[in-house]
Amino acid sequence: MSQDDRARGRGRPLSPVLTQRKIASAAVALIQSRGYRALTMSALAEQLGVSASALYNHVGSKRDIMILIQDRVNQDIDCGAFESEPWDVALDQWARSYRDVYIRNIPLIPVMAVLPVANSPHTLRMYEKVATGLTRAGWPESWVVNTIVAVESLVFGSAYDAVAPENIFDPGELSDIAPVFSAAVAHRDLLLGSVPDNAARAPEAPRTPSPADVAFDVGLRSLLAGFRLALQALHDRTAAD
Amino acid sequence: MSQDDRARGRGRPLSPVLTQRKIASAAVALIQSRGYRALTMSALAEQLGVSASALYNHVGSKRDIMILIQDRVNQDIDCGAFESEPWDVALDQWARSYRDVYIRNIPLIPVMAVLPVANSPHTLRMYEKVATGLTRAGWPESWVVNTIVAVESLVFGSAYDAVAPENIFDPGELSDIAPVFSAAVAHRDLLLGSVPDNAARAPEAPRTPSPADVAFDVGLRSLLAGFRLALQALHDRTAAD
DNA sequence: ACCTGAACACCGTTCAAGT
DNA sequence: ACCTGAACACCGTTCAAGT
Numbered sequence: 001m002s003q004d005d006r007a008r009g010r011g012r013p014l015s016p017v018l019t020q021r022k023i024a025s026a027a028v029a030l031i032q033s034r035g036y037r038a039l040t041m042s043a044l045a046e047q048l049g050v051s052a053s054a055l056y057n058h059v060g061s062k063r064d065i066m067i068l069i070q071d072r073v074n075q076d077i078d079c080g081a082f083e084s085e086p087w088d089v090a091l092d093q094w095a096r097s098y099r100d101v102y103i104r105n106i107p108l109i110p111v112m113a114v115l116p117v118a119n120s121p122h123t124l125r126m127y128e129k130v131a132t133g134l135t136r137a138g139w140p141e142s143w144v145v146n147t148i149v150a151v152e153s154l155v156f157g158s159a160y161d162a163v164a165p166e167n168i169f170d171p172g173e174l175s176d177i178a179p180v181f182s183a184a185v186a187h188r189d190l191l192l193g194s195v196p197d198n199a200a201r202a203p204e205a206p207r208t209p210s211p212a213d214v215a216f217d218v219g220l221r222s223l224l225a226g227f228r229l230a231l232q233a234l235h236d237r238t239a240a241d
Numbered sequence: 242m243s244q245d246d247r248a249r250g251r252g253r254p255l256s257p258v259l260t261q262r263k264i265a266s267a268a269v270a271l272i273q274s275r276g277y278r279a280l281t282m283s284a285l286a287e288q289l290g291v292s293a294s295a296l297y298n299h300v301g302s303k304r305d306i307m308i309l310i311q312d313r314v315n316q317d318i319d320c321g322a323f324e325s326e327p328w329d330v331a332l333d334q335w336a337r338s339y340r341d342v343y344i345r346n347i348p349l350i351p352v353m354a355v356l357p358v359a360n361s362p363h364t365l366r367m368y369e370k371v372a373t374g375l376t377r378a379g380w381p382e383s384w385v386v387n388t389i390v391a392v393e394s395l396v397f398g399s400a401y402d403a404v405a406p407e408n409i410f411d412p413g414e415l416s417d418i419a420p421v422f423s424a425a426v427a428h429r430d431l432l433l434g435s436v437p438d439n440a441a442r443a444p445e446a447p448r449t450p451s452p453a454d455v456a457f458d459v460g461l462r463s464l465l466a467g468f469r470l471a472l473q474a475l476h477d478r479t480a481a482d
Numbered sequence: 483a484c485c486t487g488a489a490c491a492c493c494g495t496t497c498a499a500g501t
Numbered sequence: 502a503c504c505t506g507a508a509c510a511c512c513g514t515t516c517a518a519g520t
Contacts, residue, residue: 016485041514116405145452150399153395181368188383222464251504252501298504303494
């Protein structure tokens with residue numbers, strides 16, 4: 001598994017074997033193949049053919065590695081629509097892509113959500129594309145960040161919901177203390193067919209939407225509709241001056 | 242610190258010293274006084290005057306304890322408005338209270354977001370109040386759960402944002418690669434005054450809103466505006482039949 | 483400066499022994 | 502059934518020793 005099976009001697013190698021880049025790449029590869037639970041300092045070190053303590057010559061903590069991963073992963077979020085589409089269509093596509101990426105990277109949510117952007121160049125580039133798109137579409141500068149934050153908040157929350165068990169809202173034996181809610185849950189399941197058969201679908205066919213997908217869709221559409229109203233109200237007001 | 246300093250003998254006590262209730266209460270008290278980081282099985286056991294392994298006679302894992310805590314904490318969320326106010330006002334107040342509670346209980350978010358509701362009676366009661374309010378206001382049964390999920394998603398994401406460092410979007414040295422975004426961030430900070438002086442405010446005065454509060458406000462208002470439109474469109478359509 | 487290897491200070495959890 | 506106390510199988514991190 002390690003890159004080189006010949007053991008290294010005890011002292012400093014002639015040229016450094018590690019860099020932050022290599023650590024990040026190995027971490028992403030490890031997550032890809034064995035998941036976030038397998039991302040330990042020892043496993044990462046083994047993947048790199050190095051002892052765990054060697055990592056600390058290049059990063060201060062495991063959290064630093066999570067930050068490196070986050071900046072890589074954010075490159076997968078599709079911001080392309082901001083260059084060609086109207087702002088609301090672009091925001092919609094961005095949000096959906098953003099959620100897809102974080103559904104595959106749930107443990108990054110608590111990191112990304114509270115992480116200063118200062119040392120994440122790719123993340124910053126993403127925000128720049130979004131901010132440019134909104135500004136060009138006539139959004140006032142003072143609203144741009146709040147809009148981004150609101151969409152991101154919905155995205156992170158929805159990503160969690162998407163990895164929840166399918167039957168998360170089933171009241172089980174307690175349905176008698178929540179009859180109205182239980183009926184609503186039953187009705188929801190009915191509409192969707194409780195087990196969308198994604199395993200058997202054609203590889204290119206779009207995955208039948210899960211309950212979580214539908215809820216996100218409802219939320220995102222409503223949020224964007226609200227944004228459109230707010231922007232319109234602003235333009236009406238300034239036109240009246 | 243422990244409840245009783247006399248050491249217990251080695252065998253089974255005459256009457257059980259632990260219950261799930263007592264464990265949950267001690268956990269909440271521990272979190273209250275020392276924070277989530279201090280909630281370890283050993284610390285909890287010490288608080289209860291018991292050895293750590295004794296806890297496993299009453300819960301299967303630490304996660305089970307988190308679930309007990311979650312059901313307690315959810316009792317603090319204010320659903321009262323659903324009994325008196327229009328649905329959109331009620332949803333607004335519910336969401337704000339919900340966020341306040343989870344800002345103080347961030348580590349519960351990954352638990353609550355993916356947790357089946359089946360064994361959380363108080364949580365289920367909360368959903369029942371919300372579902373009843375929405376249904377009474379004319380929301381179709383099939384929309385109720387999606388609406389709740391969308392609001393919750395925004396709430397969880399916004400709670401994370403609220404505990405992020407104040408300057409989370411400051412581009413630092415990288416501002417030249419994101420000029421438009423950097424200008425928007427600077428403009429946002431300007432509007433708010435970068436350090437709201439909450440420490441010095443009068444105890445009863447409302448806390449001056451943080452950037453995160455404003456972003457949540459924008460998001461929630463927009464989401465609710467979108468919901469109003471959707472509900473109106475539905476009623477127009479059924480009225481035309 | 484940058485590696486190794488041993489050690490540290492924790493975790494949550496298991497389990498035999500005891501009553 | 503329900504406790505104790507020792508032990509287990511991990512964590513992330515530190516640090517002296519080596520080149």
